[in-house]
Amino acid sequence: MPRHAVRWTAIRSGCTPETAGASLTLPVCLYPVGYLLGGLLVGPLSDRLxxxxxxxxxxxxxxxxxxxxxxxxxxxxxxxxxxxxxxxxxxxx
The missing domain is CATH 4.10.860 (DNA Excision Repair, Uvrb; Chain A)
Structure with missing residues (x-):
């Protein structure tokens, strides 16, 4: 993505280097949940397929x-x- 597009997106969304840390909390917390649910789904799927x-x-x-x-x-x-x-x-x- 071009720099001007990144800067425009950041300004439009209100995400700045100072506030970026707060934006990371949700994805970091959801990653293990997705990892767990993916394992629970793929395990039986691999047994079947x-x-x-x-x-x-x-x-x-x-x-x-x-x-x-x-x-x-x-x-x-x-x-x-x-x-x-x-x-x-x-x-x-």
Whole structure:
């Protein structure tokens, strides 16, 4: 994202370097909850579908999400790197 867009977004949302710490509380607290719920969902799913299918599917979803949130200027590099690493991980599973 270009610098002017980041600055405009920060000004519009009211997030400044001084107030950014308060904005981190919710995501940091929700991360372990998502980790727990993901494990509870993926465990039975891998029992039903098999470990390889579950890992491959979750890596595909992760790769897609990485491509969506990567900076526009480096999106291809991020997506390609993630794809290669995910493929290697799925092959070794």
């Amino acid at each position: 098999g470990r390889r299918a579950t890992i491959t599917g979750s890596l595909a979803v992760g790769n897609t999400c990485t491509g969506e949130i990567a900076p526009a200027a480096a999106r291809a590099r991020y997506t390609a790197t993630t794809f290669v690493l995910c493929t290697l991980g799925a092959m070794s599973a």
